Amino acid sequence: MENLGRKEFVKVKTILITGITGFLGSYLAYRFLDRGYKVVGLKRSFSNIWRISDISGEIVLYDIDKADLTLIFKENKVDFVLHTATSYGRKKESISSIVEANLLFPLKLLELSIFFDVKVFFNTDTMLNKFVSPYSISKKQFLEWLSYFSKSVKVVNLRLEHIYGPKDDDNKFVIWLISQLFGEANEINLTEGKQMRDFIYIEDVIDAYEIVVSNESFFKESFNEIDIGSGNLLTIKDFVLTVYETVKKYKYIEKKMNFGAVPYRENEFIDIEKNLTPIYSLGWKPKTTIKEGLQKTIEWWMEHNHVT
Numbered sequence: 228m229e230n231l232g233r234k235e236f237v238k239v240k241t242i243l244i245t246g247i248t249g250f251l252g253s254y255l256a257y258r259f260l261d262r263g264y265k266v267v268g269l270k271r272s273f274s275n276i277w278r279i280s281d282i283s284g285e286i287v288l289y290d291i292d293k294a295d296l297t298l299i300f301k302e303n304k305v306d307f308v309l310h311t312a313t314s315y316g317r318k319k320e321s322i323s324s325i326v327e328a329n330l331l332f333p334l335k336l337l338e339l340s341i342f343f344d345v346k347v348f349f350n351t352d353t354m355l356n357k358f359v360s361p362y363s364i365s366k367k368q369f370l371e372w373l374s375y376f377s378k379s380v381k382v383v384n385l386r387l388e389h390i391y392g393p394k395d396d397d398n399k400f401v402i403w404l405i406s407q408l409f410g411e412a413n414e415i416n417l418t419e420g421k422q423m424r425d426f427i428y429i430e431d432v433i434d435a436y437e438i439v440v441s442n443e444s445f446f447k448e449s450f451n452e453i454d455i456g457s458g459n460l461l462t463i464k465d466f467v468l469t470v471y472e473t474v475k476k477y478k479y480i481e482k483k484m485n486f487g488a489v490p491y492r493e494n495e496f497i498d499i500e501k502n503l504t505p506i507y508s509l510g511w512k513p514k515t516t517i518k519e520g521l522q523k524t525i526e527w528w529m530e531h532n533h534v535t
Contacts, residue, residue, distance in 0.1 A: 241265040242440070243305045245336065246312030250395045251351065253278035254433045255309055260285060262437070267303050269312065278394055296335055300343040307440060308340050311351045315362050317398045322361045329365035334372055341379045347443045348373070348380050354388045354454070356496045377450035383439060386454045388499060392429030392520065393527030404467060405528050408474045408482060416488035420464030423498050425456040428520035431513040438511045445509065454501040457513045473521045477529065
């Protein structure tokens, strides 16, 4: 019998994003809001919300330094958690504060996700080796807890390397390098630059997150790992020279690039291991070339810094 005058009910899925005011988290907020999700964001009361100011009235925001995490889950039936918040330790934070941000806070979040029957906990991880820095140690320690608790909640661990693009932080490598190239200094001191790295544009990363979340039923195991990368490995030196040549299209510069002037950090690694087969099997491939991504990033940086 035909249903007249009845609308089929479609449940709006709720996604909780940590680090929503950050580079990655803000892009995810825009994307999933645009796709019809209810977006719940966690931030600190003193966080600058400039990246999400256009949508701040359309998402649900909580200050984690003031709100009770349990109450957040009680007030919102969370389907998915996207954990992107992190402390890199680049602002001279203490090791204990890095551990608090990268291990203890997400561990509390994970426990609540289990208690409130979250469908999938999506964690943002790094391809760095464990003992490169306090940041990487704390991230890998949380990964061990994710594996342990995956018997109680489905876990998808997304391993990323170098994301770059408009609205990134000034202390991140690509934006720092662009600002140095546009700056007054005649020389830029760098490591020897033999490290192999995978640089991937932010919009390609967001596409990958969307397809992973949209295909959550694809993941049959309780613990799953997905690597996200462009598939093109470059040495740091080659990448730096590519940025240099791209900047020269916008401004005449002559800089001396002092490769080898800065020693490698302790436990630095040269090669990275990644497996892109799982993300490719979901139908994802990067769309943005290094040249295109750098042009968009440089043009944003120039506009943001009022450089003509």
